[in-house]
Amino acid sequence: MKKEKAIILFSGGLDSATTLFLAKRRNFLIKALIFDYGQKHKKEIKAAVKIAEIAKVDYRVVAVKIPWSKSSLTNKAKKVPESFSGKIPSTYVSGRNIIFLSYAASFAESIGAKAIFIGAHTQDYSGYPDCRKNFLEKFNQAINLGIVGKRIKLHYPLIDKNKKEIIQVGLKLGVPFKYTWSCYNGERYPCQKCDSCRFRINGFNQLGLKDPLLKS
């Protein structure tokens, strides 16, 4: 039987890598979209490429510039925050998932894919509005009115999971976590201070494990 195509928004982080392996397990023919959106460091793009190659799935790197982004992820002059303020943090990139999902919808329509996967979740994270389930549901409805032909289903299988649970899923699926990159800073080793590091390290610790990226 011919496999159904699925597009994955793939950052090379722990969440999207787990999502990619989940979609693969569900027998989709994967097309991973890796976005170069002007991140300060390219380490996550390299991680994404490496994992796509390990998983033996098609991928493409798409340049998506967001010229007005004031995020600390895209501005060299801004430091990534080291503590969680309870508010939307400076790492937030205005409309990032809205733009990425729009590209995915365009690509899906173009190649006849009926599924788009995104690793968004809200349990742990920093309150990014474009990771919320109600946004994803409504956006799915909107794109189905704005495209030609087949309806697309947006899958967000991790939406209600926390980092510990995502790591558990990933371990079962054989996700090569040692090649994923989550740290907002692109140094040799994870900074262990940014939100993304802290949630990740904490998730491994809750399972009695050590994040495989940390120095031994």
Next chain:
Amino acid sequence: MKKEKAIILFSGGLDSATTLFLAKRRNFLIKALIFDYGQKHKKEIKAAVKIAEIAKVDYRVVAVKIPWSKSSLTNKAKKVPESFSGKIPSTYVSGRNIIFLSYAASFAESIGAKAIFIGAHTQDYSGYPDCRKNFLEKFNQAINLGIVGKRIKLHYPLIDKNKKEIIQVGLKLGVPFKYTWSCYNGERYPCQKCDSCRFRINGFNQLGLKDPLLKS
């Protein structure tokens, strides 16, 4: 009183130029977004810049590549069709308005604009799904769930108008139609054969006028 900011999706064509002048008349502080999405010719981008300058509004040209586009508007090897087939034509760019509106939402959030204007309409045109009112309504709901802060209102003031009616609105507002560019082909003069030319010329003719772009 401080003017409210409004973002306009601005192609330099007759519809979006009329929309820009409408928004200006409504006393918005205009920020025009001109997309370079890999059109075969840059004539419409130049037209957009010229009109923004005449209208004395801020504008920015944003490069938005859609690498999988198979449209005859972005592929040099494909000829723009010269007759209306009744189906979605080859000029359709997968998800173009979805992507453009996503950029507009990101920009709006970034600068605190609460209004986005788009010159979409369905009366005349070629059945592009991302110009339909039900898509625009739903997309508006989706972006408001996906952004931080102020709610955005998506305005599509031409949605129910045909080309003749749009030209009538534009004439009242003083839109400099002679600088707008609608032809899908980027020659010195409009080809008069593509959909975009034919609808436009027909609109002027219905008003007993000649398209000011045509050779005299």
